[in-house]
Amino acid sequence: MAEFDLIAESPLNGLQRAFEGVTVEEVSGRAIVSVAFSDRAGLEQAVRTSLDLTLPFVGNTARVETRDLLILSLQSDQIFVLFPQTGHRPDLEIAEIAGDQGLVTDQSDGWALLRVSGPGSRTALERICMLDLHPDIFTVGAVARTVMEHLGVIIHRDGEQSFLLMSARSSAESFAHAVVTSVENVI
Amino acid sequence: MTQAFRLAKGGLVDRSQTLEFRFDGAAYNGHGGDTLASALLANGVRMVGRSFKYHRPRGIFSAGSEEPNALVELRRGARQEPNTRATMAELFGGLDARSQNYRGSLKYDLLAVNDLFSPFLSAGFYYKTFMWPKPFWEKLYEPAIRAAAGLGRLSREPDPDVYDKGYLHCDILVIGAGPSGLSAALTAGRAGVRVILADEDFRIGGRLNAETLGVNDMAGSDWADATRAELASMDNVRVMTRTTVFGAYDHGVYGAIERQTDHLPHSSGKPRQVLWRIYTRRAIVCAGATERSIAFPDNDRPGVMLAGGVRAYANRFAVGTGRSVSIFTNNDTGWRTASDLSAKGVPIAAIIDTREISPLAAPRGAAVVMGGRVTGTKGRHCVRSITLAGGQTIECDCLAVSGGWSPNVHLTCHQRGRPQWNEDIAAFTPGGDMPFGMRVAGAANGIYSLQNCLADGRETAVGILDEFGLNPPADDALTADEEAASISAFWHVREGKGRAFVDLQNDVTVKDIRLSHQEGFRSVEHLKRYSTLGMATDQGRTANVLGLAILAQASGKSIPETGTTIFRPPYTPVAIGAIAGRSRGKEFRSVRKTPGHRWAEKNGAKFVESGLWMRAQWFAREGETHWRQSCDREVRQTRASVGICDVTTLGKIDIQGRDAAEFVNRVYSNGFAKLPVGKCRYGLVLREDGLVMDDGTTARLGENHFVMTTTTANAVTVFRHLEFCRQCLWPGLDVHLISVTEQWAQAAIAGPNARKLLEKLVDPDHDISSDAFPFMACGEISVCGGVPTRLFRISFSGELAYEIAVPARYGNSLMAVLMQAGEEFGATPYGVEALNVMRIEKGHATGSELNGQTSARDLGLGRMMSDRKDYIGRVLSQREHLVREDGLKLVGFKPVDTAQELKAGAHFIAKGKEMTTENDEGWMTSVAWSPNLQTSIGLGFIERGDSRIGETVIAADPLREKSIEVEIVSPHFIDPEGERLRG
Incomplete structure (x- = not known):
């Protein structure tokens, strides 16, 4: 064991917020x-x-x-x-x-990962995502680079009602705030 | 108070719901489904405001968003909002509204004195009246005019409401949910395409709610309700009420504002309004038409209303707008007002039609005057009687006026399309050059009968479905009641005394328009600016066509020759708060934090915004009361032992590929092709114009693998530049780029004990001794038991220094561990202030010197411009002006009197010369207090600086009124030979 240990921290410290119909959680590991x-x-x-x-x-x-x-x-x-x-x-x-x-x-440390899921997830993302997330257009498995609240984002639909969002680590708090605000504004 | 003017039955208001509200402090009742305007009229409130210029009494004029008169202030405190159209304000229990634009009281307005001076207040009176004496303009006239001008009052407090924005997508956007819009949406929705149906009203149906005409043997409003229910049940249709589509933008994008909580007493923390950006494949404008008035003397008295509005109040809101109503019309729809009101028991005094032949039967008891004209009105705060051209006086307390209908073509013109005149309906209809994907249906297209509107909506939708390659749904043949809608254009009554108003909101009269023309304002655009016709919240929706018809008559031209003004977004007022959305205060922009931010916070860091980044400026220790104390200590301690600085914010770009070396070599002005693996080199990136874009060190980690660093400020610019080079300039090179700025947390460790500190962390199988890891070495090593690390032996401070990078997850811990390991050396964290002091002491350039206007030669880095290879910026860096011998040079400066402090931004003037631009020899870019030299020091550009060492000049700072004598010195204040950094 080294004399000095470096301790790993996730960009959003394990953020997890549950709302009626929408869950926002950090994906780590x-x-x-x-x-x-x-x-x-x-x-x-x-x-x-x-x-x-x-x-x-x-x-x-x-x-x-x-x-x-x-x-x-x-x-x-x-x-x-x-x-x-x-x-x-x-x-x-x-x-x-x-x-x-x-x-x-x-790139493992460069990105903060958030999963937005639940029946209200698309309605919430309408407030920050300019892409068309209709299930016939942005199908399960689709991925795109886009911008949300001026921040670069990779969005991937990993379920009918589940989206994985990736944004830069340094601005992760602002990004998470934007996502959570979007949910709060529609529930 | 009883609702004395509420009709006994009918209407679409919810009589079971009584809502109490206040207007000018008095309490009234209304019903669910009322607007503030309908509720006020139901209570007999006729006068609701004062006019803009003359402060004349004004009443509710219309029943829709075109309202020019009934502008009120809503709510209290910080939520106070002026200039809200009472016709658009949905009533709710507790609504608090106030009239505006008066001194004293609404009924007895002191500024009504303006009306007496009206002969002096004609079009352009500012320009004519306040010409002299000149000094009076700023001191007297302007303040006085400003005090009197404007309609409502702002709260002068920050808006406490929340706003949001959002993005929607559809195949067809249907704008307006009147008969044509509903018909179009129904057809499109049933065909299965994605439809958004948006309407500014809170109730779907448009004129169907205001008329008594039926559809499919149902009342029009019932059919609208049923259609809404069907549309709402479709997954592919989104029905948006309280939503105004206000602008048509490029590529089928529309702007819309949804008023989400304006109809509620409280927003409950939710967004009050949402600004939507709607992406469409096609749009159908079904925005209907707006009724216009006829200009006749004293036509602005409360009680003079648009006939369609009067009909809407009776049919939709069950409100009689008077005890005895007269109609003044030039078209058949005015007659419908008479018949509808009469059917509801409202007596009709007279119908005055400008045409000669009576088109329809008048209600019993109503006098009919064909070929008639109203030449005046009487009544103090509300019309009491009207006078006709023949001298006849008719007693009535409401005059319903219809001068015809103007299609709402605004959205069709938002990309500079010009509408075309249609003589049959005496109105402009959409021209051919509409925004991409836009269609128009119904009244907005100049089609006025209900049956035709329904058919046009469907046909337009079918046409679009056909373009999509889809079959339309079966036609269920909507049928509607027949109606008459013929018109004969009539604009203004020439007889009678008194002012005939054209634009009620801006107090523009027929005389003003004629005067403007007489004074040479021939273009309709000039007329608008000179007279203010068509400005402000209603944008002249009831006035524009009337105004230009009068201009046309005055100029002897036809209306099409006269033309219209350009329609621009927004169609109706949009609150600035809604446009800003969430971008307020701290949310105006995002914040970037380094992984070590939390550690810095806990350790006394004061942060500074550097672009989006938050960077530690200095770390205050107990007892330090001024930033300079902290900064000086950090500098001294670093130079004496060791300091640690978070430099994660520097841009880092991973460059890989078979041609990576060639790529880097072409991007930098100095040579990189032969940089050995395991070495770093300082490089300059030039722009194509030969000036410096950025600098930084680039390390060669492998034969085909480089990592380039950039300045914090230029990280994105440089990456974009490299991608441009890769993709556009040299697509043949095998090279790939990816930003790793976020991946690595990086810290500088500087000072004589830097190596000793690092050695405690570096895993045993790596040797970082000076021999094994000399100045400008780099390598991939590991620390703390296997954590992958990139180590660079580079120095910005001039000390023995390293930059260590670990995966960002360890960044916070890295700062703590470095400090822990450095405890025995008295290690100090240092911020950007100390960093700045040390780089100035060393003569290194940063953003102040690399300001986009300076060349490598200016910076004293001319030797870094290789003459043995090509690189970006090479050719243009040889321009005559950039290679002149007497050009600017970066040098150091010291005050002659060391008690003096240098100021960045000061300009250099030769001693004894005047402080003029011609004598300007350069400027000071950066200054600092050097705790090591105990003097203020600076860097700056001055002509021929390198050959003027020892000379003294004046650093002139007239803005801060301080000019001092400075000596030109070498920019390398400390360790010019670089012995320390090689130590």
Whole structure:
């Protein structure tokens, strides 16, 4: 044991708020690794081989249930991979999968993750999200980059009535306040 | 008080619900479903305000959002809101309203004296009257005019209400829930597309609620109720009442304001109003039409109302607007007012029609005067009688006027579309060049009969469904009662004395318009500015067409030749609070905090806003009463032993790819291609114009992996610049970028004991001795038992220094652990003030020097502009002005008298020269008190500075009235040879 220990803290200190019909909670313990690539086919091959998975196209996600792994396809040459954080170097875990087809960057500490769920979640998000979250348009599994209250956000629909929101760690308190205010304004 | 003018039966008010309210302090009763206007009329309150300019008594004129007269103040205290249209204020129990724009009392207004001076208060009277003497304008005229001007009063307190905004999406936005809107929404809704139906009223139905015409053998209002119920039951339809669509913007985006709690006594902490941005594929404007008046002498007396409004009060609100009503009309709808009121037992005194042939049967007992004209009205605070052109006087306490209907084309013109004149209905209808995706149906399109409106709404929706490739639902053939709606244009009565008002809200008369024309204001836009016709809350909705018809007559042109003014958003007034939404006070913008923020808070940090970031400015210790004490201590302690500073806010960009080195080499002005792995280098990023964009150190972590740092302020700018270079300039390079600013918490550890401190944390398998890890080394190591760490041996302070980065989750703990490890050395945390002092002592540039106007040569960094490679900014940095020998140079300054304090922003003037712009030789960019040198020191740009070391000049500061003599010195005040940082 080292003489000095560093203690980890989550960006929102485990925020959890329950309202009538909507719950807002911080999601922690997820590693986030960015994979940039120049040759989609090459990475696709690597992913198929190691995960038996087809790489999703921009705006879509894919899951590997056995490894609790979620791939967010964010732009034509970049994906984010979310999975349980177990070690100090999640980027190296993904580098093993991507091989020389992907350039990995650890993003686990850069983002605050909030899940907004419940039957009132879409109504609440109408107040800050300019995207059309109608279930026929933004279907379960969809992902998009957008802006809420001037803050960059990645939004992913991970259930009929559940949305995972990712925003920058430094402004997480402002972001959480904006989300909670949106819920409070509609209930 | 009894509701003496409430009709015995009928109407859509809830008589089981009695609501008490106050107007000008007196208590009254109304019913659920009333507006303030209908409730006041039900109680016989006729005079509700004073006019803008002449302070003439004014009453309720209309029954809708076009109301020019009945502007009242609502609520009390900080929630007081002026200029609310009584016709739009939904009644609730406890409503407290007051009339406005008078001195003394509403009935006996001292400023009514203005009316006596009306001959002097014609159009443009300010410009003509207050010409002389010139000094009187600011001191006398303007204050006096300002004191008298304006309608309501602001509370002068911050608005305590909450506002919000939101975003909606639909296939079809139907604007207006009258007959055409309901018909269109029904067709679209039944076809399954996503529909939003928005209406400014609290009750769906529009004119269906105001008329007695039926639909499908039902009362119009019953059909509207049934349709609303059907629409509300559809998942694909959203019905929004109390919602005004006020603007049509680009790409099918509409602005709408929803008044969520204005009809309630309290908001209960919920948003009072919500500003919606509605994204649409198509929109159907079913905004109906607004009735206009006829100009005749004294046509502004309380009791003179629009005929359609009078009908609405009777049919919808069960209110008789008088004991004896006369009608003055140029069209058939005026006659409907007579028949509807008569059917409800309200006596009709006379119908005066400007046309020659009687179109319809008059109610029994009503005198009919065809080809007639009203030439005057009498009555002190309410009309008591009217006079006709033949001299006949008719006793009546309400005169219902209809000069025809103007389609509400506003939204169709918001992108500079021009409406077109339609002689058949004597009105403007939408022109061809409408905003993208917009259609118009019903009365807004100049279609006035109910049957045709219903059909037009449906057909318009069917047309859109066809464009979507969808089949329309089966036509269930809406049928409506027949009605007459013919018109013969008649604008104003020439006979009679007294002023004939065109724009009631701005007190603009026929004479004013003629005078404007006579004085050369020929364009309708000029007329508007000169006379104020069509300005203020109602934007001339009852007045504009009338006004330009009179202008057309005066100029001998046709109405189409005269044209209209441009309609701009918003269609109706929108509170500034609603536009601001949540962006007030601390929520005006978001706040960024470093992971170590909480530690800093607990340890006495005072924070400063740096962009969105909160940065520790200094850490006050017990007994320190001035920031300088803290700052000086932090500087001294850092230079003497070791200090720790949170530098997480610096931008960090991960650059990877086979061509990463080439990419970095092209972006920086100095060479990076050969930077060895494990080394950092200071670099300058130039803009295309050759001036400096930013600076920072970039570390090479691997052959194809760099991490670039930027200044805090330029983190986003530089990242955007790099992405532009990557995607647009050099798409062929294999390089990828991602910001890691948020990923890493970073701290600077500076001072002679910096290494000793760090060694206590670094895991044993990493050697950070000076030999193994020299100045400008970098590496990926681990600390505290395996925590991945990036270590950079770089120095901003000039001391032996490192920057250590750990994953942000450990950032708060890192500050505590560093302080704990540094305890034996007396380590101090330091803030940006101390950071600033030390970088000035060292002569390092920051934002004050990299201000977007300076070149590398100005900064004394000309040697960093490589001549062996190409890079962004190279060509334009060679411009003649940028390479001149006598250009600006960054140097240091000291006061000749060390007791004096330097001021940033002072400009340098040669001694003995006048303090003029021509003699300006440069300016002071940064200053600090150096606790090490015990003097004020500064950095600044001055012409040929590098060759003038030792010279003295004047640092002129006329704004702060302080000019002192300063000596030009080297910018490196401390350790110019850099021995300390290599230690």
